[in-house]
Amino acid sequence: xxxxxxxxxxxxxxxxxxxxxxxxxxxxxxxxxxxxxxxxxxxxxxxxxxxxxxxxxxxxxxxxxxxxxxxxxxxxxxxxxxxxxxxxxxxxxxxxxxxxxxxxxxxxxxxxxxxxxxxxxxxxxxxxxxxxxxxxxxxxxxxxxxxxxxxxxxxxxxxxxxxxxxxxxxxxxxxxxxx
Numbered sequence: 050x051x052x053x054x055x056x057x058x059x060x061x062x063x064x065x066x067x068x069x070x071x072x073x074x075x076x077x078x079x080x081x082x083x084x085x086x087x088x089x090x091x092x093x094x095x096x097x098x099x100x101x102x103x104x105x106x107x108x109x110x111x112x113x114x115x116x117x118x119x120x121x122x123x124x125x126x127x128x129x130x131x132x133x134x135x136x137x138x139x140x141x142x143x144x145x146x147x148x149x150x151x152x153x154x155x156x157x158x159x160x161x162x163x164x165x166x167x168x169x170x171x172x173x174x175x176x177x178x179x180x181x182x183x184x185x186x187x188x189x190x191x192x193x194x195x196x197x198x199x200x201x202x203x204x205x206x207x208x209x210x211x212x213x214x215x216x217x218x219x220x221x222x223x224x225x226x227x228x
Contacts, residue, residue, distance in 0.1 A: 054105065057144050057191060058132065061215045062116070064198045066185035074186075075197075082222040083186045083199045089143065089214060090135065090170035096221045097137030102166045106132035109151070119148060122183055122202050122211050126150035129162050131169065134217075142220040145169070146213045153208035161210075169212070176205045194218055 074080040085092050094100040110130045112120065128148040135143040147169060149161050164172060173179055183202040188195055200213040216222045 054134070054144070057215055057217065058146070060189045060191045060196070061144060061146055061198060061213055064187040064189045064200070064213075064215075066118070066187050066200055069184055069186055072186045078224060079197060079222050082216070083197060084184070086181055088168075088170035088174040090168035091174070093135055093137055093142060093221070094168075097140075099138055100168065101136045101139070102168050103134040103136060103141075104131075104164075104166055105134065106130060107162065107164075115148065119211055123148060123150055123209055126152055129154055131161075131164070133169075135168060137221070140219045141217050144215040144217060146215075147210055149210040150208070153205065153210050173203055173205050173210075178204070178206045180204045189215070197222060 069084065072083075074083065082089075082092070090100065108130060109127055112125045112127050114130075115123070115128065128150050131145070131147040131149065133145045133147075134141050135145060154162055161169070161172065181201050181203055184199065185201070186197070186199045189198055190196075196216055196218065198213065198215045200211065203210050203212055
């Protein structure tokens with residue numbers, strides 16, 4: 050990676066989120082990646098031989114740590130904060146930051162706090178009642194690089210979580226050909 054992880058994480062917190070209807074997508078490939086309604090993990094997995102997860106953080110944070118727009122999308126709950134890097138063939142592709150309210154963690158079907166190095170999308174999109182809403186996209190400057198990001202609320206068994214994803218410089222979203 051060209052920048053330290055902390056710089057990427059801070060940048061993800063400073064994205065100017067926009068609705069997809071008004072966002073100026075750079076090309077069709079980027080639009081396809083950003084608008085993905087299913088599991089981004091599965092889509093990434095189809096673009097490499099081996100998809101892996103580097104778990105950076107997996108701890109509960111107090112609701113006071115949420116930004117106002119995050120609280121608006123999730124309500125006022127303490128949340129599990131999960132930060133990961135998704136890697137395709139050992140190249141860092143996506144930095145993910147997920148907020149999972151305690152009420153969602155109490156789901157009897159799966160313990161999301163114990164995901165470890167398993168991509169969250171693989172578990173979530175195996176549940177029966179899954180949908181995505183509140184999809185927003187944006188650009189952020191990280192050093193000299195202009196990177197794409199997206200954020201959406203996932204509902205699993207009628208319980209929410211908020212997922213923000215920063216597409217790192219080596220990500221296939223920036224390729225010139227469809228993968």
